[in-house]
Amino acid sequence: MYTKIIALCLASSFILAGCSKSSDNDLPADEEQVITDISYGSHAQQKMDVHLPAERNTQTPVVIFLHGGGFVAGDKAEVNAYMRLFLDRGYAVVNANYRLVDSTGLSQTPVLHQESAIKISDQLNDIRSITDKVAASVASWKVSGSKWLLAGHSAGATLALLYAHGNKNSDKRIKVVANIAGATSFAFSDESEAALVPPLLLEVLFRATGVPATNPNKLAYMAISPYWVSNNSSNAVAAINIRPEQDSGDDLYRAYTQLLISRSVVNQYLIITGAGHSLDPDSKKAEAVVAIDAFARAAL
Template sequence: MKPIKSLIILLLIAVTSYSCTSDSNSSENDFTDLEASVKFNVSYGDNEFQTYDLYLPENRDVDTKTLILVHGGGWTSGDKSDMDAFVELIQNDLPDVAILNMNYRLVDNATEAYPTQINDISSVVNHLNANLETYQISSDFGFIGTSAGAHLALLWSYAFNDLNQAKMVCSIVGPTNFTDPEYIEQIDSEELQALIELYGLDLTTTFLEQVSPYLQVTEDAPATILFYGGKDPLVPASQGSDLQDKLEALGVMHEYTLYPEEGHGWDGLELLDTWSKLKRFITENLD
């Protein structure tokens, strides 16, 4: 699910570039002056992949909200650096928001996708909660996820948001229902084999329902914004439209955008439209 990277890169090019001075020192106790500060590779667990980058805005206080970014990569690859363009966009257009850009453990012979990666999001949230006073931020946050990262963000927000801290979640071409026949029929043999290896041989099992955001969402879900491509070769449009219908039926605040001629990523006017809608949605639901 790597084409999403081109979307992020082009999105950065499409808006005014922004630069900031950052501090790469990983000490977590030097925020007393409340100047803008950046912490790279803060550990939230013992595994080398369990790190995040934290971007704290100047003049923050206990009401400052945080956006948690979750990268894609088919659950088996990718890195938080893939979301750096989103970091710059947020810093430029939403300068009062803190940003947490996370890595998580990737699937390999010794690591299962579920519940490992969901547990990593929970660990990040717990680590954030333990450091609210140090960081001088609110306990409220939102998610932006792309592709596989969007699936993880949705699933955590719908099934693991026990304290209702997640106030909004954005899915950009994220899978939502692994039992959807259209999803199984559309993905190619390589992607299907990867899915089988990740989630088991029986693609209609209760387990697949458990890891499908569409089948876990309730009326208590946070505000949700969805972006999908009508010609996506990896994630069919039904993954977004079906979730939209369910959110509508449950009365959950949501927005849905389908770009009929786009695939697993887009550019041009559609790209500008995505950021414009997402920026407004964040402002309205993470305030």
């Protein structure tokens, strides 16, 4: 099923890092700028950094990037390498944190079973708040208000797909979505499949959805599956899906690709050869960003 993919998503760091703060008042467009820890909500995790390229203007595209961490962990500081790569290719980059599903007791044996106040639906609401904040700021940042790309790594990529192809993007602010090593489906045909999932992963999915993986709850698991959200949505946007060669899930990625083709959605499926889930060394990240840039420039 999707066990190996989720396990890789959960492999991201659980450590949060802080950043200093700056102001975005009167930013000269001819200079590179970084504004850190901009709040887009009242929660401590609702913060984002903005990296603005030199010589930017109202045609400068914007990429909103979401870190990984299996929905329960991770921080924007962990994906700074992607920020530099996009910045060097002329993008304004929004590197965003989002509220995390509760990770309490996940490292215990046995795994602690409890509900989480934050679920994937809340994380998708955070992305909406991020886009609202960006929309309110593009004039002062001196960047495009319409050429927007949503990208992410691992669980962040899954969230990006869910948002871009879901009803929260009905205003079509997001024109292109980029999935780097994200899961494309958590759905199951029968609850007996849950017996094959390690307890840690099963608990994360329970906390992320709020319901156990049983037959009466199939729709809840389809609702956090990009494949099924894309299948049922009229808001699908151009998508590039990138799988590190050492990740499992080729069959799921190919099924997702065929779905997008059947729905006449512009898309690309790319395998980064020799790469593991984290796309180390940075040359592998650069390969992914070059492909995303070429795809996005053609689609925007």
